Amino acid sequence: MAETKDKSKVHKLSIRGSAKLVSEFFEYSINSILFQRGVYPPEDFTTVKKYGLNMLVSADDQVKAYIKKIMSQLNKWMAGGKISKLVVVITDKETGEHVERWQFDVDIFGKNSKSQGSRKAGDNENAAPGDNNTPAPEPVEKTEKEIQEEIQAIFRQITASVTFLPVLDGDCTFNVLVYADADSDVPVEWGDSDAKEIKNAEKVQLRSFSTNNHRVGTLVSYRLAD
Amino acid sequence: MATASVSTPVKTHHGIFSSKTAGGRMPLTPSPNTRATPRASDESSPFTPQKADAGCEKPKSIYGGNLSSYFAKSSGSKSTVPKPSISKPSVPKTSVAKTSAVAKSSRTHRDSPKSNIARTRQSPKHLQLGVSDWSLTGTGPASSSQTPSKERSRRELTTRTRPTKTTVRISHNAGDRFIPNRTASEGLVTSGAAKPDDSQRPKTSGSEGSTVLASAASAFDISGRAVEDDLTAALDNLGLDDNEPPNYTRPAPDAVAYESSLAKACGVNLNTRILAFKPPPPESSKPIDLRAQYNRPLRPAKSQNAQFRRRVQTAPERVLDAPGLLDDYYLNLLDWSSGNQVAIGLERNVYVWSAETGTVSCLLETSPDTYISSVKWSGDGAYVGVGLGTGEVQIWDVEEGAKLRSMYGHDSRVGVMGWSKHTLSTGARSGLVFNHDVRIADHKVAELVSHTSEVCGLEWRSDGAQLATGGNDNLVNIWDARSLSAPKFTKTNHRAAVKALSWCPWQLNLLATGGGSYDRHIHFWNTTTGARTNSIDTGSQVTSLRWSNHYREIVSSSGFPDNSLSIWSYPTLVRNVEIPAHETRVLHSSLSPDGQILATAAADESLKFWKVFERKPGSSASASREAGVGSKAQLTKSMTIR
Numbered sequence: 001m002a003e004t005k006d007k008s009k010v011h012k013l014s015i016r017g018s019a020k021l022v023s024e025f026f027e028y029s030i031n032s033i034l035f036q037r038g039v040y041p042p043e044d045f046t047t048v049k050k051y052g053l054n055m056l057v058s059a060d061d062q063v064k065a066y067i068k069k070i071m072s073q074l075n076k077w078m079a080g081g082k083i084s085k086l087v088v089v090i091t092d093k094e095t096g097e098h099v100e101r102w103q104f105d106v107d108i109f110g111k112n113s114k115s116q117g118s119r120k121a122g123d124n125e126n127a128a129p130g131d132n133n134t135p136a137p138e139p140v141e142k143t144e145k146e147i148q149e150e151i152q153a154i155f156r157q158i159t160a161s162v163t164f165l166p167v168l169d170g171d172c173t174f175n176v177l178v179y180a181d182a183d184s185d186v187p188v189e190w191g192d193s194d195a196k197e198i199k200n201a202e203k204v205q206l207r208s209f210s211t212n213n214h215r216v217g218t219l220v221s222y223r224l225a226d
Numbered sequence: 227m228a229t230a231s232v233s234t235p236v237k238t239h240h241g242i243f244s245s246k247t248a249g250g251r252m253p254l255t256p257s258p259n260t261r262a263t264p265r266a267s268d269e270s271s272p273f274t275p276q277k278a279d280a281g282c283e284k285p286k287s288i289y290g291g292n293l294s295s296y297f298a299k300s301s302g303s304k305s306t307v308p309k310p311s312i313s314k315p316s317v318p319k320t321s322v323a324k325t326s327a328v329a330k331s332s333r334t335h336r337d338s339p340k341s342n343i344a345r346t347r348q349s350p351k352h353l354q355l356g357v358s359d360w361s362l363t364g365t366g367p368a369s370s371s372q373t374p375s376k377e378r379s380r381r382e383l384t385t386r387t388r389p390t391k392t393t394v395r396i397s398h399n400a401g402d403r404f405i406p407n408r409t410a411s412e413g414l415v416t417s418g419a420a421k422p423d424d425s426q427r428p429k430t431s432g433s434e435g436s437t438v439l440a441s442a443a444s445a446f447d448i449s450g451r452a453v454e455d456d457l458t459a460a461l462d463n464l465g466l467d468d469n470e471p472p473n474y475t476r477p478a479p480d481a482v483a484y485e486s487s488l489a490k491a492c493g494v495n496l497n498t499r500i501l502a503f504k505p506p507p508p509e510s511s512k513p514i515d516l517r518a519q520y521n522r523p524l525r526p527a528k529s530q531n532a533q534f535r536r537r538v539q540t541a542p543e544r545v546l547d548a549p550g551l552l553d554d555y556y557l558n559l560l561d562w563s564s565g566n567q568v569a570i571g572l573e574r575n576v577y578v579w580s581a582e583t584g585t586v587s588c589l590l591e592t593s594p595d596t597y598i599s600s601v602k603w604s605g606d607g608a609y610v611g612v613g614l615g616t617g618e619v620q621i622w623d624v625e626e627g628a629k630l631r632s633m634y635g636h637d638s639r640v641g642v643m644g645w646s647k648h649t650l651s652t653g654a655r656s657g658l659v660f661n662h663d664v665r666i667a668d669h670k671v672a673e674l675v676s677h678t679s680e681v682c683g684l685e686w687r688s689d690g691a692q693l694a695t696g697g698n699d700n701l702v703n704i705w706d707a708r709s710l711s712a713p714k715f716t717k718t719n720h721r722a723a724v725k726a727l728s729w730c731p732w733q734l735n736l737l738a739t740g741g742g743s744y745d746r747h748i749h750f751w752n753t754t755t756g757a758r759t760n761s762i763d764t765g766s767q768v769t770s771l772r773w774s775n776h777y778r779e780i781v782s783s784s785g786f787p788d789n790s791l792s793i794w795s796y797p798t799l800v801r802n803v804e805i806p807a808h809e810t811r812v813l814h815s816s817l818s819p820d821g822q823i824l825a826t827a828a829a830d831e832s833l834k835f836w837k838v839f840e841r842k843p844g845s846s847a848s849a850s851r852e853a854g855v856g857s858k859a860q861l862t863k864s865m866t867i868r
Binding site: 040176181184190192194196 | 497498499500501502503505510
């Protein structure tokens with residue numbers, strides 16, 4: 001989806017391309033989390049080069065099909081700009097307790113100002129005193145390389161997070177949630193759900209990346225060791 | 227009709243599609259012609275020839291093909307000819323369909339020229355079938371304009387394919403009346419397409435309809451050659467999409483208000499729904515322990531350990547007889563010099579075996595009233611110290627085969643000796659340890675008093691700064707060479723006599739000590755702090771310990787019950803190999819100057835050589851001990867013994 005503008009040689013992403021990039025990021029995120037958190041055995045994963053990293057993706061046919069199903073719908077929603085969050089919840093199979101929750105917040109630039117309002121307020125605290133009146137700082141146009149580097153940093157963080165995340169004892173399973181606009185088309189496989197929040201969760205904000213149209217933040221919350 | 231024979235590619239797609247599906251649905255009426263070559267029927271002016279067939283042969287299957295061609299034509303607005311034939315019967319249908327638009331469209335159809343009516347009437351059955359199809363395919367809303375766009379017609383066609391199929395079947399059963407057809411077909415439609423609401427509800431929401439159509443259209447476009455799978459997939463999608471709206475119930479207004487206030491209170495955004503992907507994820511093929519994953523070795527444990535891969539010969543390199551070797555744990559009768567000569571004390575004789583030439587010479591024989599209790603090479607390998615049962619210590623020049631001097635002082639047998647440059651330390655049964663400066667007449671330079679029972683282990687550190695002694699009083703003493711009045715540390719951990727002592731060649735302050743039958747432990751000491759750093763329970767009496775110079779390993783020889791040699795990794799303390807070495811307990815051991823071969827002497831009166839630390843080819847001679855020995859040799863060479 002990258003098209004070259006004549007005036008600048010940098011590749012810029014159209015909104016559709018951006019949505020595609022974001023959902024691709026989600027796919028790799030889900031795979032990485034499944035690997036890093038041991039939802040599936042490590043030998044079920046193979047490495048592929050992506051984002052300048054060796055990404056681990058599932059090689060198990062069932063898991064692949066499952067993720068593919070999720071992604072096919074996610075792509076549609078992303079293309080339609082319907083999604084505000086993607087959440088991967090890791091649940092203990094025995095107790096049914098949610099033990100870990102990976103949340104990816106999606107901001108679409110210029111979509112609805114109210115959801116961004118709070119963030120803006122927060123950002124303004126850091127803004128230089130002179131420009132407090134400027135609204136959302138217009139995202140600087142980034143090259144694909146810059147975006148890839150940002151994504152790379154997130155995956156490095158996800159990988160590194162195993163050092164502080166509690167060890168997951170026992171068998172775990174996972175679920176994928178999306179926060180979609182109320183007017184989204186919802187296929188039968190998807191149903192309303194609660195947020196599957198974790199009680200007494202410790203939350204760690206990880207890095208974010210942004211394209212010219214989307215901004216994706218990463219947050220992991222996990223059950224505090226008792 | 228012949229005029230209608232011109233068909234665009236799109237039309238042919240339709241034809242293929244519908245005829246195929248229709249054919250598939252009619253098991254009872256196999257029409258090899260039409261089914262096998264649906265396209266052919268279309269290509270060859272679909273209408274006329276088929277009709278001719280229809281009359282006599284298989285109306286239904288052909289019918290499907292006809293329908294599509296009808297459609298194509300009407301949609302293509304190339305010829306309005308087919309419309310009228312269909313339009314008439316469709317009137318009741320469309321009215322039932324509850325959309326005024328449909329009615330209107332049907333009307334438009336009806337208005338269209340009637341020239342063809344006669345033809346269609348010729349085969350009433352056929353006509354009828356066409357009717358039912360038409361009604362179900364819902365020319366209505368889409369074709370409300372007189373000249374519907376091709377795309378629209380396409381959509382309609384795809385969306386209504388199922389009805390087409392079902393109706394065809396019904397018409398076959400039900401004969402020739404519209405109404406039964408319609409009801410029956412509707413029932414089938416609902417069951418088949420699983421979208422009762424859609425077909426029944428008067429107003430399917432515009433957006434929904436459009437998405438349905440759009441997806442169908444897109445699916446159709448993509449399918450290109452009208453692959454049946456793609457189509458069915460598209461249809462499935464349609465079914466899903468259609469199913470969704472009923473699930474979504476719009477809440478009552480006051481409920482909305484309540485919810486919104488509630489949501490506000492909870493900080494939830496009402497405009498978003500949390501959706502979960504409902505199918506359960508696949509089961510993990512096996513339980514996973516993350517801890518194992520995080521510490522996953524790069525290679526499987528079996529092949530990972532270099533020491534495991536190292537093959538240790540378990541057979542001796544060479545076996546020599548050692549007749550008359552005293553079976554006495556407290557003596558030290560075997561030593562291998564830096565000059566590659568092995569000295570062994572056999573009763574009253576000391577023999578020197580040259581490892582290079584294999585020759586044996588008898589160095590000395592004691593007087594008959596005593597016996598050899600210990601032998602020890604000086605660091606340069608030129609002299610050998612010999613301890614006797616009487617307490618006398620002799621120093622012999624091996625090359626000359628001459629005794630250089632005798633040193634007296636001990637009143638009991640000297641079971642152990644150790645050289646540090648020109649200092650010879652001797653441990654005796656009395657528990658006393660003397661340091662002799664062999665260069666001076668008044669040789670006794672220090673008396674180390676600590677042990678209360680026979681001293682059987684004594685080892686200088688390679689730099690001469692510390693001396694370790696072990697005794698039958700179960701003590702390990704570590705002495706500082708600069709202050710010998712009292713041991714720096716006295717270790718009481720062993721529960722049996724300590725004969726085996728060995729200083730680590732690569733870590734100067736690491737000392738390994740092994741205990742006797744009732745102890746069976748190897749302890750590792752930090753001799754700077756006096757702390758015990760590690761322990762091994764070997765399971766048998768430890769008679770000697772030797773560190774490897776180039777592997778991070780230590781070899782222990784053992785007595786009862788194993789009589790074996792064990793090689794341990796350090797600091798993992800894993801036993802890499804255990805070699806059953808002798809028939810009786812291994813009494814003494816000594817490493818070759820290159821550090822590769824261990825000589826062991828046992829009470830079975832044999833002397834065996836083991837290649838326990840065989841160096842890998844190409845590895846550099848890095849033995850710190852050898853270097854130490856070498857430098858020591860240089861030093862001692864220059865000393866003079868009076």
